[in-house]
Amino acid sequence: MAAVKNIADKIAEDYKDEIPIFVGVLNGAFMFVSDFLKFYPHPCEVSFVKLSSYSGLTSTGIVETLLDVPDNIDGRSVIILEDIIDTGRTLQELVHLFSNSNVKNFKIASLFFKSEVYNGEYVIDYFGMKIPDKFIVGYGLDYKEQGRNLRGVYQINQRTMINIVLFGKPGAGKGTQAGFLKEKYNLKHISTGDVFRYNIKNNTALGQLAKSYMDKGDLVPDEVTIDMLKDEVEKNPKASGFIFDGFPRTTAQAEALDNFLESKDMGIHATIALEANDQALIKRLLERGKESGRPDDQDEEKIRNRFEEYNQKTAPLKDFYSAQHKFHSVNGIGSIEEITQRLEDVIKNLT
Numbered sequence: 001m002a003a004v005k006n007i008a009d010k011i012a013e014d015y016k017d018e019i020p021i022f023v024g025v026l027n028g029a030f031m032f033v034s035d036f037l038k039f040y041p042h043p044c045e046v047s048f049v050k051l052s053s054y055s056g057l058t059s060t061g062i063v064e065t066l067l068d069v070p071d072n073i074d075g076r077s078v079i080i081l082e083d084i085i086d087t088g089r090t091l092q093e094l095v096h097l098f099s100n101s102n103v104k105n106f107k108i109a110s111l112f113f114k115s116e117v118y119n120g121e122y123v124i125d126y127f128g129m130k131i132p133d134k135f136i137v138g139y140g141l142d143y144k145e146q147g148r149n150l151r152g153v154y155q156i157n158q159r160t161m162i163n164i165v166l167f168g169k170p171g172a173g174k175g176t177q178a179g180f181l182k183e184k185y186n187l188k189h190i191s192t193g194d195v196f197r198y199n200i201k202n203n204t205a206l207g208q209l210a211k212s213y214m215d216k217g218d219l220v221p222d223e224v225t226i227d228m229l230k231d232e233v234e235k236n237p238k239a240s241g242f243i244f245d246g247f248p249r250t251t252a253q254a255e256a257l258d259n260f261l262e263s264k265d266m267g268i269h270a271t272i273a274l275e276a277n278d279q280a281l282i283k284r285l286l287e288r289g290k291e292s293g294r295p296d297d298q299d300e301e302k303i304r305n306r307f308e309e310y311n312q313k314t315a316p317l318k319d320f321y322s323a324q325h326k327f328h329s330v331n332g333i334g335s336i337e338e339i340t341q342r343l344e345d346v347i348k349n350l351t
């Protein structure tokens with residue numbers, strides 16, 4: 001409240017000799033405007049504009065006007081009352097909105113100002129408080145449209161998730177390494193191969209469908225795999241991150257994963273490839289097949305078909321993730337501990 005009064009006092013001093021028009025930016029600024037006006041001691045007019053720019057925690061970049069600039073502002077002093085200014089993108093739209101009018105002067109007042117992330121070109125003439133780049137809610141500000149009615153302002157507890165894709169040919173050691181990483185970083189490990197095998201064992205409809213493909217070493221169709229993966233993520237709403245092992249294996253899966261995670265305000269932080277040559281992998285897989293009894297690990301022909309599927313459908317994902325600057329490659333030959341260490345070195349350097 002002191003911050004609101006402080007802004008009102010400063011503006012009152014600067015505008016005591018005229019009748020300014022205050023323009024509140026809806027919806028977030030309604031409480032601020034209301035309290036501001038109670039502190040403002042001189043004659044003034046009030047109006048509102050409404051833009052829409054946020055969906056969830058991420059700025060969509062889509063700014064539309066829902067309530068336009070007030071009439072008769074030519075020759076008048078306009079002071080925008082914003083609840084919060086962060087990157088300045090919304091502000092730029094606001095300034096643009098007023099660019100066709102002949103105002104006498106145009107000032108910006110914001111209750112909160114994220115000065116660290118602000119990269120706009122306009123001076124913020126009045127602000128109540130500088131705050132760090134944290135998502136806040138309450139006193140008119142919302143999180144997914146809720147929380148505006150809170151009297152105080154609260155920081156949303158944004159969990160710091162890490163989501164990692166483990167990438168590599170069959171036998172590269174993805175499953176083994178995921179087992180260590182999930183403990184170390186408290187992550188949920190999702191192996192699509194394991195989920196399919198679980199369904200085969202329990203003879204579910206999904207298992208019956210997947211079996212015909214898996215036994216030959218072919219990939220299971222995308223629609224089936226993508227839906228299954230989404231279900232697995234949905235089952236773990238409290239996870240502090242995921243290791244995706246064996247998914248995505250096609251570009252369609254990678255795109256679906258990006259879209260799905262984005263819809264949940266999540267994303268992939270890194271895709272880490274375990275690299276090893278075919279000969280070493282075939283040897284490992286045949287060894288593993290003896291113990292596990294997995295049909296697709298016991299026959300060199302099927303193994304070669306899985307490599308072929310990988311080369312054709314999965315290898316292009318290297319470019320997909322490189323374009324997003326998320327692709328990392330790790331030597332997958334060595335002791336298990338050495339390889340774990342290489343993976344941890346990559347994870348340590350993520351943001």
Ligand code: AMP
Binds near residue numbers: 192213250
């Ligand atoms: P894995 O245990 O990851 O080697 O997977 C064993 C088999 O499950 C694969 O050869 C495929 O038939 C099937 N599979 C696992 N993950 C996927 C996926 N993301 N897309 C399609 N098929 C998959």
